[in-house]
Amino acid sequence: MKRFAPTLAGLAVVLGLAALLQATIAAGWISGFVVSPPTRIVAAFAELARDDSLASAFLRTFGATFAAAALAALIGIPFGYLLYRLPLLGRAYESWIGALFSAPVVLLYPMFLVVFGRSVLVGVAMGFIVGAIPIVLKTREGFASVPPVLVAVARSFGASDRDVLHKVLLPAARPVIFTGVRLCLIYAMINVVAIEFLVNLGGLGYLVGDMYDQYDIPAMYAANVCVVLTSALFYFLSERIERWLVAR
Amino acid sequence: MTRHSSHAVLAVRVATVLAIWTAWEVVARSGLVYEGVVPSSFLVLAAMARELSDAAFYHDMAVTAQEVLVGFAAGTVCGVAVGVVLGVRRFADEAAAPYIQGLAATPKIIFLPILMLLFGVGSGSKIAMGGLSAFFPVVVATVDGMKGVNPVLVRVARSFNASSWQIIRKIYLPSLVEPAIIGMRLGLGVAIIGVLLAEIKFSRAGLGHVAIQYYNFFHVADMYAVLLITFALAVAANALMGMAGNRLIRRR
Amino acid sequence: MMKLLTRAAIAAALPLLIEAGPASALDTLKVASAQKGFWDTSFVELGQEKGFFKDQGIQLDIVWTDGGADAQQALITGSFDVSVATGILGVISAYAKGAPIVLLSSEMTGAPDLYWYVRADSPIKSLKDLQGKTFGYSRPGSSSNLIAAALVKKSGTDAKLISAGGPPATLTQVMSGQLDVGWSAAPVGLDLVKEGKIRTIATGNDAPGAANQTVRVNATNATVLKDRRDVLRRFLLAYQKTLDWAYSSPEMLKAYGTFAKVKPEVVEETRTHYIRKADVALNRMEGLDETMKEAVETKRLQQPLTAAQQKAFLQPMMELTKGLGK
Numbered sequence: 170m171k172r173f174a175p176t177l178a179g180l181a182v183v184l185g186l187a188a189l190l191q192a193t194i195a196a197g198w199i200s201g202f203v204v205s206p207p208t209r210i211v212a213a214f215a216e217l218a219r220d221d222s223l224a225s226a227f228l229r230t231f232g233a234t235f236a237a238a239a240l241a242a243l244i245g246i247p248f249g250y251l252l253y254r255l256p257l258l259g260r261a262y263e264s265w266i267g268a269l270f271s272a273p274v275v276l277l278y279p280m281f282l283v284v285f286g287r288s289v290l291v292g293v294a295m296g297f298i299v300g301a302i303p304i305v306l307k308t309r310e311g312f313a314s315v316p317p318v319l320v321a322v323a324r325s326f327g328a329s330d331r332d333v334l335h336k337v338l339l340p341a342a343r344p345v346i347f348t349g350v351r352l353c354l355i356y357a358m359i360n361v362v363a364i365e366f367l368v369n370l371g372g373l374g375y376l377v378g379d380m381y382d383q384y385d386i387p388a389m390y391a392a393n394v395c396v397v398l399t400s401a402l403f404y405f406l407s408e409r410i411e412r413w414l415v416a417r
Numbered sequence: 418m419t420r421h422s423s424h425a426v427l428a429v430r431v432a433t434v435l436a437i438w439t440a441w442e443v444v445a446r447s448g449l450v451y452e453g454v455v456p457s458s459f460l461v462l463a464a465m466a467r468e469l470s471d472a473a474f475y476h477d478m479a480v481t482a483q484e485v486l487v488g489f490a491a492g493t494v495c496g497v498a499v500g501v502v503l504g505v506r507r508f509a510d511e512a513a514a515p516y517i518q519g520l521a522a523t524p525k526i527i528f529l530p531i532l533m534l535l536f537g538v539g540s541g542s543k544i545a546m547g548g549l550s551a552f553f554p555v556v557v558a559t560v561d562g563m564k565g566v567n568p569v570l571v572r573v574a575r576s577f578n579a580s581s582w583q584i585i586r587k588i589y590l591p592s593l594v595e596p597a598i599i600g601m602r603l604g605l606g607v608a609i610i611g612v613l614l615a616e617i618k619f620s621r622a623g624l625g626h627v628a629i630q631y632y633n634f635f636h637v638a639d640m641y642a643v644l645l646i647t648f649a650l651a652v653a654a655n656a657l658m659g660m661a662g663n664r665l666i667r668r669r
Numbered sequence: 670m671m672k673l674l675t676r677a678a679i680a681a682a683l684p685l686l687i688e689a690g691p692a693s694a695l696d697t698l699k700v701a702s703a704q705k706g707f708w709d710t711s712f713v714e715l716g717q718e719k720g721f722f723k724d725q726g727i728q729l730d731i732v733w734t735d736g737g738a739d740a741q742q743a744l745i746t747g748s749f750d751v752s753v754a755t756g757i758l759g760v761i762s763a764y765a766k767g768a769p770i771v772l773l774s775s776e777m778t779g780a781p782d783l784y785w786y787v788r789a790d791s792p793i794k795s796l797k798d799l800q801g802k803t804f805g806y807s808r809p810g811s812s813s814n815l816i817a818a819a820l821v822k823k824s825g826t827d828a829k830l831i832s833a834g835g836p837p838a839t840l841t842q843v844m845s846g847q848l849d850v851g852w853s854a855a856p857v858g859l860d861l862v863k864e865g866k867i868r869t870i871a872t873g874n875d876a877p878g879a880a881n882q883t884v885r886v887n888a889t890n891a892t893v894l895k896d897r898r899d900v901l902r903r904f905l906l907a908y909q910k911t912l913d914w915a916y917s918s919p920e921m922l923k924a925y926g927t928f929a930k931v932k933p934e935v936v937e938e939t940r941t942h943y944i945r946k947a948d949v950a951l952n953r954m955e956g957l958d959e960t961m962k963e964a965v966e967t968k969r970l971q972q973p974l975t976a977a978q979q980k981a982f983l984q985p986m987m988e989l990t991k992g993l994g995k
Contacts, residue, residue: 175511182512202767203534260422261429271606271655272648273613276625279632279640283454283845287803287831355522362524363614369832374527381530382738382809382832383969384745384763393527400522401515454845537748619739621732633838 205387213387214394222376223395229372230361231399233289237296237357242350245301249308249349250334259309270302278364287370292361300357307349311342347411354403362396373399456638464642474627474643478650481612481623484540485654488547489608493601495548496555497593501585503556504563521553525607526614533619543615543623550611551604558600562593598662605658609651624650695728696900701743702753703736703811704835706929707854708939709777709885709949710754715924716911724910725903735835737811741888745770750893751904754885757960759810762969764982769891772986774905774951774993777885780816780873782854782943787868788843793850796824796871802849805833805842810969812884813852815960818967819876843867855943856935882956886986894985902989909951909993916946952990954983 187207194201205213217223252259274295281291315338323337339346365374373396380389438458445457468474503510528549532542566589574584616625624647631640702710716722717729732749734740740752741759745768754776763770785804787793793802799821806817809832821828828850833839836853840861843851850870861867874880887908889901915921922936929936947953961973974982 175508176515178508179512179516183516200769202769257422257425257429261426261433265430268652268655271603271609272651273610275610276613276617276628276644276647279629280454280637282842282847287842287847358522359524359526363526366524366526366529367614367617374524377527377530379809381742382759384759384766384768386534386766389530393531396527397519397523400524401519404518404522533742533746537746538743539748619734619742633835633841635837635841635844 202386205390209387210390210394213385214391217376217388217391217395223392226371226373226376226392227395227399229289230358230365230374230396231402233292233361233372234296234354234358234403237293237361238300238350238354240293240297241300241304241353241357244297245304245349245353246308246346248301249305249346250312250338252305252309253312259313263306263309266302266305270306274299275360275363278367282368287368289370289372291368292364292370292372295364296357296361299360300353303352303356304346304349307352308342308346311345311349312338314345315341343414344411347407347414351404351407354407355400358400358403453635453637456641460638461641461645464638465646468639468642468646477623477627480540481616481625484543484612484616484623485547485605485609488544488549488612489551489601489605491544492548492551492608493555493597493604496552496600496604497559497597499552500556500559500563500597501589501593503560504566504589505581505585510560517553517556521557525550525611526618529615529618532615538619543612543620546611546615547608551601551608554603554607555597555600558596558603559593562596563589565596566592595666598665602655602658602662606651606655609654613647695723695726696897696903697728697730698751698900698904699730699732699749700751700753701732701734701740701749703734703740703755704807704854704857705733706836706857706931707754708782708856708925708929708936708944711925711928712908712911712915712949713753715915715921715928716907718924719911719914721910721914722904722907725907727900727903727907735808735838737808737814739808741770741810744888744890747890747892750889750897751901752888754812755888756811756813756815757884757886758812758815758964758967758969760886760888761960761974761982762810762964765970765974765978771889771891771894772982773887773889773901774908774986774990775883775885775953776887776951777812777944777949778883778953778955779880779948780812780876780882780884781880781945781948782939783813783816783852783873784855784869785817785820785850785852785871786843786858786862787850787870789866789868791849791868793870796820796875797826799824799826799828799850802826802828803831804828804850805831805839805848805852807835807839807852808832813854815882815884815963816873816876816879817852818963819879820871822966823875823877840867856931856939857929859935878956878959882959883954884960887951898989905951905989905993912946912949912951912994916940951993952986954986 190199190204191206191208193199194204194206201209214223252262278291278295281294285291285294319337319341320333323333328336361372362374364370365372366378367374369375369378373392376392377389377396380386380392441455441458445455503513525546529542529546532545532549536542536545570588571584574588579587612623613625616623617629620626624643628640628643628647631637631643700713702713704710713722713729713731717731722729732743734743736754737756737759740749740755741763743749744752744755745763751773760770760772764772793799804817804821806813808814814830814832817830821830831848833842833848833851836851836857839848839851839853840858842848851867858867862869873884893901915925922933922940925931926933926936957979958973961970964970965973
């Protein structure tokens with residue numbers, strides 16, 4: 170029971186705040202138009218779920234993020250390996266890639282719009298670019314942190330490059346690479362949702378903006394909650410997958 | 418050995434830049450992409466020269482810089498304050514952790530409409546966006562830093578009857594400098610992006626606004642020029658932050 | 670480090686805090702207008718230049734938006750005092766949902782100026798060819814939104830309504846293939862039609878009932894109505910003076926031509942053929958039932974306003990526009 174005390178306390182605080190909010194809005198201290206009463210947010214959530222717009226928006230955002238992250242992993246991990254195997258390249262590019270990490274890549278979206286048209290591919294492409302960066306960096310870092318003696322020992326037993334990669338490097342670097350994957354998911358989703366919001370492309374980002382434009386403020390808050398839940402879902406999923414990979 | 422490597426690194430970088438530049442020019446002149454989407458780099462360079470010699474550009478830059486700085490400062494102060502509180506009370510930290518981590522990973526742009534309702538459509542909402550973005554990396558890093566403080570130190574201080582405030586000031590804060598700075602580096606990066614995105618959505622000044630206006634009128638070379646300058650400024654700001662941070666860490 | 674940051678933050682924030690300009694005897698009204706360069710949205714700008722607003726003791730601080738929800742948001746959040754040329758669709762649905770928005774006057778009745786176009790090489794020849802295509806309008810709640818929805822409904826196709834922003838952005842999207850059908854309003858873009866680069870496939874009044882529907886209004890927020898009611902009345906008086914001048918003087922044609930970068934002959938055509946004085950009258954509110962029906966259909970309203978709600982909605986406009994335009 171004591172183990173759950175913090176979780177319960179957290180929940181209690183959240184519920185308490187919601188109740189407080191409801192009361193202050195009802196008393197007229199805060200405008201119910203700017204901050205919707207929690208009960209109306211819940212009602213709006215139910216209505217969005219009922220008329221299907223929430224489900225399709227969620228699937229679109231989730232799908233785009235997943236596709237972007239999968240692409241980023243597919244291309245980023247091998248590239249990170251390349252940077253590790255060719256230290257010259259690694260040294261040359263590492264600081265560039267690190268600088269790209271903090272660059273506002275998302276500002277390039279108008280050009281992606283022209284190239285890809287108004288489609289979900291814009292989000293996937295931008296999510297891929299932004300998500301690949303942490304994967305490349307973390308993969309290289311992960312491999313580089315494997316004690317060279319392990320590699321040397323493996324080679325002394327006649328291990329080929331492939332063997333070294335699969336049997337020594339990947340298992341040892343897995344936690345760090347996974348940190349990269351988790352960062353990738355976060356940044357990919359942030360970019361996907363940002364593009365959806367800015368360009369009215371569909372998905373949860375679009376839903377938030379649309380509800381705001383239509384002045385359905387409770388529904389806007391409900392859509393916000395959905396976005397937070399989706400990012401929590403990705404966090405949860407990536408934890409699960411990592412645990413599954415470790416168990417194998 | 419080192420001299421050889423640094424020459425080689427430089428050679429690789431120069432070769433890469435040249436290759437990218439050549440590829441760009443080829444695509445620009447090939448007519449492969451819709452006209453104007455990939456303008457010749459010379460047009461972009463000319464546009465950059467025009468921007469940098471235009472007083473109006475510096476006004477917009479000042480607006481964005483102001484919004485970033487104020488927002489970043491606000492977010493950092495709140496982040497450190499909340500991080501210290503959570504670090505001191507472990508129970509609070511465990512209770513709050515899922516919510517903070519969940520919100521940290523959430524795209525902050527979706528909170529922009531709420532911020533606009535609360536702070537209006539002017540600079541206020543942009544500053545709030547910057548602050549909200551910067552808050553999370555800072556609070557997470559601060560809590561991490563708090564956890565790294567040796568409890569023995571705290572016990573010793575208490576045995577000397579030190580007040581809570583003194584303990585915070587003399588034991589916790591000094592060991593927070595390094596983690597806080599790491600958080601602040603990330604915080605500045607996301608604050609910049611947050612402010613720029615807010616400017617794109619609704620604004621009448623600032624670098625994000627200028628870039629989007631150019632796109633709306635399809636002055637593509639000008640848009641790239643502004644974006645490149647903005648990129649360079651963001652990278653420079655992050656590098657500066659890094660250098661300042663390293664100096665501070667070393668000074669202790 | 671903290672001290673340095675705090676000082677830097679305060680230094681950076683000071684200019685924002687001390688935004689007050691020189692003290693003046695004029696009342697300032699912050700105006701959010703839509704679509705810089707359109708005929709009817711230029712009245713505030715040109716009227717200010719001519720001094721009509723100053724005569725009434727008002728200084729206008731004008732900001733241009735992409736229309737619809739953008740101008741409205743500026744108004745509802747209290748960032749601006751008046752929004753000009755705002756779509757009635759958005760105003761009425763925000764009002765019904767409890768937003769502190771107030772109807773100030775009508776701005777455009779009928780949609781004689783709006784037109785929809787395609788690229789010259791597009792296979793779309795008329796509204797019937799819209800199946801599976803994208804159909805643009807400016808921003809949600811705007812008059813172009815209202816008319817676009819009506820046109821798509823008339824076409825009987827499943828065309829998708831896309832919020833494309835202002836005319837320049839829309840043109841970019843149409844020419845680069847992102848959008849099938851774009852929108853604009855005379856005289857903006859008419860030169861491209863004449864040059865054969867784009868082709869018109871529908872106009873605003875093609876939408877059923879649009880010719881007698883008040884599609885755009887001027888709005889304000891509840892705070893301004895309560896605290897600065899007389900300033901609003903004076904604003905409308907100056908606006909009416911500008912209208913009288915705009916439709917009687919050759920000087921206006923030149924001023925607008927310079928402002929919108931349009932040739933004087935095109936402007937004359939706009940004034941006599943496209944948008945007549947009666948269209949921009951401040952005290953016409955027609956087709957409200959039609960508007961509410963469309964609002965319900967596009968899910969912006971749960972149900973039409975009751976008679977009592979309608980009366981409350983129209984009251985400020987009735988009072989503030991009394992005697993204008995006679």
